[in-house]
Amino acid sequence: METFKKLKNFYWPYKKYFFVSLAFLLIITGVTVVYPVFLQLTIDKVVNEKKYYMVPYLSLGFVAIMVIKGGATFVNQYTGDLFGIHSVYKLRNSLYEKLQYLPFRYYDNAKTGDLMSRLTADVEGFRFFLSYGFSELIRFILMVLICCGVMFYYSVPLTFVTLSTLPFLAAAVYKFDKAVHPAFRKIRKSFGKLNTNVQENISGINTVKSLSRENFEIGKFNRSNGEFKQNSLLTSGIWAKYFPVMELLGNISVVALLSYGGYLVIHGTLTPGELVAFYSLVWFIIWPIVNLGFVVNMFSQSKASGERLLVILEETQHIEEKEDAIKKERLLGSVEFQNVSLQYTEDDEEALHDITFTAEPGKVIGLIGATGSGKTSITQLITRFYIPTDGSILIDGRDIRDYSLQTLRKNIGFVMQESFLFSSTIKSNISYGKPEASMEEIIDAAKRAQAHEFIMELPDQYDTLLGERGMGLSGGQKQRIAIARAICINPSILILDDATSAVDMETEYKIQNAFSEVMKGRTTFIIAHRISSLKHADEILVLENGKVAERGTHDELIKSHGAYGRIYDIQFKDRDLILHS
Structure with missing residues (x-):
């Protein structure tokens, strides 16, 4: 749980949603365990003792239980989702904020596609466990404890016989977690690599096509996709190996229950209704334990995602300000x-x-x-x-x-060799460093950069919406807008x-003439x-x-x-x- 401890600051402030969800989970669990009791009363009292007057009361009881369980399930799931959604909202914001302040040194080696994967797939994987996995884990613990209590009430010997395979089942689940977590770490890593390939290909599609390298790019993607497939198959193989074992151990418990429970019924130590109730209670334990494999699966994915997110959050911010910075x-x-x-x-x-x-x-x-x-x-x-x-x-x-x-x-006004423009209006791009700039300041900056003339020829002029990375403009036009952006902040x-x-x-000559005034x-x-x-x-x-x-x-x-x-x-x-x- 070390990963979750490190990320505690992101989900613990919203613990009220978690505890409300937990409270209604207690109601759901308690109501669920009442089902076998109603079955026992129906068989022992109504069928065997012919107390048919109890049928309307038992029917109304069933309906009441279903209504209570339905309402409690709604609140439990809704507040659980609120817990997860609010938590990752804060987490995603913190990740994005950290990326904004990490120095250039970090981005020298970082892959865009991998970072995008962390902020999307990994954050969502972590959210799913907060919203659903924690709840399922607690549901498992509560169900086992409450059902065991009721089973001990019915028959202590039968309870010990039935639950004799549970230690082996728990060991199988533990081994499953140890095997599946590294596999999920590989899946997350290969998924990030796959994203990087897609991002680089789309960003450089002009280069790919101009050099007729489509087949090379397809091959490169196939290799990355193949690596992702192999890691996914490895995880599926682990799941296919352990799940039948867990199911087998659960079924052995049922066989032991029916064998010894039937013996107790024949000898009058246990009523038929109690045996049926016992059978239902056992499945209320076995299925959560078997489903614990799914929860462990989810936990492993979430843990692998959390580890990848912590890599960003714990990255040293090399360039720091003094407390008394001027x-x-x-x-x-x-x-x-x-x-x-x-x-x-x-x-x-x-x-x-x-x-x-x-x-x-x-x-x-x-x-x-x-x-x-x-x-x-x-x-x-x-x-x-x-x-x-x-x-x-x-x-x-x-x-x-x-x-x-x-x-x-x-x-400092910085115009780089490779100008970058955002997918917004020309006006927004020029005033990016000075959002409060007036229209007069924006136009003046454009004129000084020799950009005003071609901007006015566009259909929407300064309100023209640019495509990704300034798509739709020539290289020289994008460069002039970048120059106007630097001029607009009026740098020293x-x-x-x-x-x-x-x-x-010719344009260089015009820009240099304009710069002679700007440089003063x-x-x-x-x-x-x-x-x-x-x-x-x-x-x-x-x-x-x-x-x-x-x-x-x-x-x-x-x-x-x-x-x-x-x-x-x-x-x-x-x-x-x-x-x-």
Whole structure:
């Protein structure tokens, strides 16, 4: 029960529903045990002693029992569902909230499909046990105790004979739980993998089709689906192995009951009505014990689901705020790196090594270098997406760890290389970082990003509803809306991570002209592969293998004939070849 203890905070606040459900479960159990007593009276008093006047009273009693049991069952099931539904509502919210605050480092290795499986199938598996499994487990305990009490009242020897197989039955159920739980853990893991395959395939369907890899994807899915099938068959095999054994042991109890009970009736120690009542009571014990296999099955699924949920809930939130973190509406935007190094994991080489530079407010810093040279790593450290291994990063003369994350990120406009748009209106996407933005602010941001013109050509203009990930727009249009979104929050620091890579040269020129106005008074970092995007920067850092190989203005770096000059020659020679071809 360790898993359930760790998750107690999510279901215990709603214990009132559980205890109400439990109270009515007591009524159901008590009323159920009355059935055999009515059978005993019917046989012994009405049939054998011919007291027919009791028939109307017994009939009304049966009806009353059924009405009471029906009403109690309704309340029991309804409050049980309330207990489970309220609990997982809180649990699902907590899981989603935790995912929002986990650092980038966690998502570097996480699989989207697996996370979706945990928030859906695993949460629902846990809910089902809270709503139904706990109730069935307690029903089993109550039924066994009450029925055993009545059976001992009728005949102590017959009770011992009948229940002689129960220890063996309990042992079979215990072994079943030990075998089935690892199997269910494998099922949950393979189901998450299956979800990941589906999610990746749908997200990358354009790539799949463009490279004619449909058959490869079908094969990959078949393998994942086959793994899920094999794990499911393994679990079914365990169930098929243990269930007949449990049923056999239950039937042996019935044979012992009829044999010894018949002997007692023949010798007058037990009445026929008491034997029939005893027979009913035995099944009220045997079936819950046999069904305990189902409950154990459900418990194992729930436990496996709970373990997967705890992996997320107990994940360390690497980036934490200080209790007295600074909260400010507006930062000036001065950025300083002091001997900063970054190593993503212990097994990786350093992504950045001994980076030092200062960017005063209003200055433009260009970052250029080969893929993997550390350009994006620098900008992700400014936003505290990752924590530097060594060194310090200062904003306005204070270590960035002194600021609250909200203060820090509300003052940084980040346009990534791969723009992401939500399935909502264009207006909502632009104002995502500033929900209170007026329509005038939204339009102004769109104009500065050179997006207003094409937006106005759409049927619903700013109220146009976008498809998933901005489906329906070109790459350049999505990028311009992402740029407008960054501008809309009016940041002190603007980071453009190859932000114009998806637009043509003419649009890039227009955006850069617009940026010249937007950049005034803001510290701007531009990551680019095109030198044309960087030539007006106040300082350009040329990165190689995580180190600053060169630094200076465009003209200074051209004159030095270093790495920057070689990039310049390659790009402009290519352009000249195109112009003269």
